[in-house]
Amino acid sequence: MRFLVDEDVFVCLKFILDEWGHDADAVQLVGLQGSSDQDVLSHAVNEQRVIVTFNTNDFEQLHEECRQQGRDHPGIVVCQQQDGYGTFGRMLRWMRAMLETVGPAGFANTILYLHTFQ
Numbered sequence: 001m002r003f004l005v006d007e008d009v010f011v012c013l014k015f016i017l018d019e020w021g022h023d024a025d026a027v028q029l030v031g032l033q034g035s036s037d038q039d040v041l042s043h044a045v046n047e048q049r050v051i052v053t054f055n056t057n058d059f060e061q062l063h064e065e066c067r068q069q070g071r072d073h074p075g076i077v078v079c080q081q082q083d084g085y086g087t088f089g090r091m092l093r094w095m096r097a098m099l100e101t102v103g104p105a106g107f108a109n110t111i112l113y114l115h116t117f118q
Helices: 012-019 037-047 056-069 088-101
Strands: 002-005 023-026 050-053 076-078 111-113
Touching: 002 012, 002 037, 012 023, 012 088, 037 050, 037 056, 050 056, 056 076, 056 111
Parallel strands: 002 023, 002 050, 050 076, 076 111
Antiparallel strands: none
16 A cells, blocks of 8 residues: 655654555655645645545545545545544554555545544
8 A cells, every 4th residue: 555644643654654565655755744735635646645644624625525526536544633542552553453454445535534443
């Protein structure tokens, strides 16, 4: 799988995903830090990378816009930041469970909620 880690997520997730055998990049490492969410999504579409983000509201809206306009995207994985939610270890466990559950075709044009893969 190809991933793009958003700037609000721990950049080290990129390196862990690489170690797990995936092709990951991070917004900070491709010169998109501070860019709009639409620009991040456009980059992900061009690179065919699934976005991993804590920015639930904005990316839910972008996903819905894509759906309504008939535009494809490679997928969005969101993890809501709440008390007890944002710990890196928990996020890694959920990521591994998601990757064991969802095949490559299961990401396209979907928004997946990481906490549902406990």
